[in-house]
Amino acid sequence: MTIWSSTRQTSSQHENNGNGRSRIGSLWIKLMSSIGWYPKGMPEEEKWLILKLDLSILIFGCLSFFTKYLDQQSITNAYVSGMKEELGMYGDQLNYITATFWASYCTFMIPACYFLTHYPANRVLPALEIGWGLSTFGLAWAKNVETLYAMRFFTGLFECCSFTGTIYVIGSWYKPGEIGRRVALFFIASPLGTMFAGYLQAAAYTNLNQVHGLAGWRWLFIVDAIITLAISAFGFFVFPDVPTRKKPRFITSEEHALARKRIEGLVAPPQLQLSRDIFKRVFSRWHWYLFVLQWTLMDQNFLPGSQPFSLYLKAKSDIYSVVQINTIPTIVTAVSIVVALLCGVIADKTGRFWLPAIAVTFPVLVGMILLVAWDVGESGRLAGFILTGFEAACSPLTMGWASVVMAGDAEERAVVTASMNAIGQAITAGTQVVQFPASGAPNFRGGFISVLATTVAQLGTVLAILFLSHREGKHKQNHGDVSSEPEVVVVDRELDKTLEAGR
Template sequence: MVFRRRWQMNLQWNKFTGCFDFISHSRFIPRLRVLPEELQEDGSNIQSDESLSVESHVIHENKKDSENEAEEEHEVSENEEIDGLRTNMPYELRNEAGRRWYKYFDEYEYRMNEEYKKSRKWYEFLYPNHATQTKAERKLLYKLDLVLALYLLVLCWSKSVDTNNYTSAYISHMREDLNMKGNDYIYTSTISNIGAIVFQLPFMYLLPRYPAHIMLPAMDMGWTWFTFACYRAKTLAELRAYRFILNAFGAAYYPVSQYLLGCWYAPDEISSRVCLFFCGQLLGGVTSGLLQARIFRSLDGVHGLAGWRWMFLIDAVAISLPTAIMGFFILPGIPSKCYSLFFTDEEIRIARARNKRNHIKDSVKESELKPLWSKDIWKKVFCTPAFWVLVVFDTCSWNNMTAFSGSYSLWLRSNPNYSIEHANNLSVLPACLGFVYVFICAFGADLFRCKWIFMVFAAIMNTVSCAILIKWDVSSSAKWFAFLTTYFSVSASPCLWSFINDFLRLDPQVKAVTWIAIYSISQSTYAWIPSLAWQTIESPRFKTGYTVSLIFGAIYGLWTFVVLYFYKRNEKKHALGNGIILYDTDKDIEIPQFVHRDMEEKNGYYYLKE
């Protein structure tokens, strides 16, 4: 009897601890999500009885969720590929004969077929819901926006606050406390950028191999620590060392974030989401100035610390640290290797099916990954004309950004009519207007499915702004107009990054290497061009800086048409994958034989025979 009672108590304890293990490890700790069908197909996933007991419970719960959703929604399965064609995919048969010249400006001519375009009403541009016409897909997009896009906005805001705080601190007595003279301001920025450039390169290897929900937060923890360290800088050399290491930890933040967004969103959805990401940067510019003004008034001299030192402390402890910790639990990985705590099995299936529909390949099996030193990878990167076209494009984008030059804040500080607090408050105005400019370009690009026209418009506005500031001796209202429109220089960045993502969607390893290479090359120019163009001794006029920005801005606007040409040429090569079957009776290019042999027409579109 005693033995039996002890056995029952042990059994109950094991059940209790097993339940506790399930709650702690499965519900609150991210893990690689293995779907039930993958367990059945892949024998390598067979586990011991003890480990399988917990996993089977998880699978059972997920299976129940999937079955419940399936009763409400149409089942979404991944399209099967047969000789390059996919079942349940509508194909448009298109004759290229008599193609009009103005079709060159139709950005999505070869990227989407007519069925794809017509399945979305204009007011549904944020949530096109075009692939399956189910609430399940729309729910997935809602979750993605809350889990991925919103978190990246917060993370970008955190980093932008830290970055902009350098300028705010400079005009709030850091210059005097650290005895900064001449061009020390711009040289310190340049040294920081070098740290970011050098330490991006390892991510060419890491990005396709290790999950982003580990890499990004781990890097952010390092960023947090050295933001905290900046408060104790006693000399300029010490500050430069901290800023160098800080930026080294933030090196791959932009390319990794864009890599993630490109793995989850369709081409006509991504500009709006990159816009949310970019708004975090603008929000950081606004927050930094307002916080610095408030801190300078309230905490300057408290416990013997200057106001600008308190800003670095608050940045690290109250903003960066919580954001880094959240990242370990919020970032979902990619659809094919999902670690999300928030997505159901059915939503992961939908995400994978969407990627097949949109011709997006988000990962490669580890056994198929080539060594980083493989000639094939570098040949695909450097011997592709599109790579160099994008390098020029991104380089122009980096070096036409008058908004981040600090010139507006230094102009305010040079005006004796503005106190330090007043200058910090006024410094947020261009960034506030920047929200409007970015929303116009990014949301307009998705609404009208046309990025290039907004990129050209932004470039024109930027050149007008620079031209006024080069002249300088203009009315006060004209000068204020020029400063308040400087953020047009960055407003088209979501469109630029969307272009790059779409160019690189077909090969994940090449995508990782190319993203880092483009970003490193263009950012390396930003490490030395500003040190020549925006020398602090020219403050507050910066005639050289505005001239350089005008030149790069003009090239940026014109180069958009070159990028459009290569983009459309690339998409025409992959038209079949985008659901378009091309032929040209003018050039004696007949309808492909597989159309007659393997396909059947339904409602004006062709489907693979069952």
């Protein structure tokens, strides 16, 4: 909060009231400018505004997304750390519990995002986080599998629009050329949550097991819930609504006016309700079909490095200890974090979301080939699982690309991004039961083959989106559309020259 003090004070006010705070903020802005976080030539007052937006939107957004994946991953960590044995779980019940979560999550996602257009996002999202924090707490006291099903259903319900809701807010405050790196930064909170869950479960198993008569896996859910509820309370104070509504408490009226002016003509303002022709607009354009397809393929390609990796290690308990089973998958997470952030910066710098999206697909292909081959030794199989971590970059790249392509229609952007997440996750909820059944560990050959196929298909979808967004950008430029600004519609000028030469 200290950096959020107004930068429009007089020099004497700076000396008497905020000089230290202003100096910290100035140093931070200089540091971030030196690494290219702010575009060259951006006025100082605009940098201060962006700094405040980053601190409010990204800090809560990242922490919220962190707890979302912390709570999601914990069910797997608990399963491999004693929950299976204590509750008498058998067969593919873990898969069915996961499917219950995703069924709830996907069913309520689009209605929840519609609800978000009617009510302040800075109230809705933190309130929903309280809900999933309480349902996570309920898992700690489960006495049977039925309780797990019920609690995961409610967790899915309350988490349903945390991702798309935050993306919607990011897309409402920033210029399109600023979105890629921020979506990437927001996204890496999910692998961080996954990674932290592994270390937290290892610590709970080692240090809290049987404290007050509770198993270590139960303590994991208790600690998760405490973290989640604390962060949700924080969100009520710092997270903003969209700029067309009430002014956030941490910026001045002048800065609020600047925030609205800087995106005018570049980003369509979010509406308070969906218009009657929204579905006609959505389904008459290519955006919905290809971005939903791309997201669905990406969700399939995520799978091997998550729950299947943990089940693989669990099946080899003669080689790996409980602590190793919880911590080795965090290597995939570390790869995800580095690659996702790097790709987000490249996308913003070049305006070419497709370039890093294609680049990261090839390591995933190599990883899947290793897993399909299988007889590559223990180190080869571990490498195969770890290489799937490169797929993580496709999530922020795809969502950032969609936000930029649809910058001119906020209603379409809300529906399409919600559909991407809902449909992709709904399909994954069903396919993961068939592809990676817990009873099939350690070799999920059918699942590995199918993911190899969807990874190849992902390359084709990226190229199709590139071609159509390029053609759409040229059409808008030729017709003088305001959304044809270079920052809004990704137009690869070198590709344009190549295509012209080919004609």
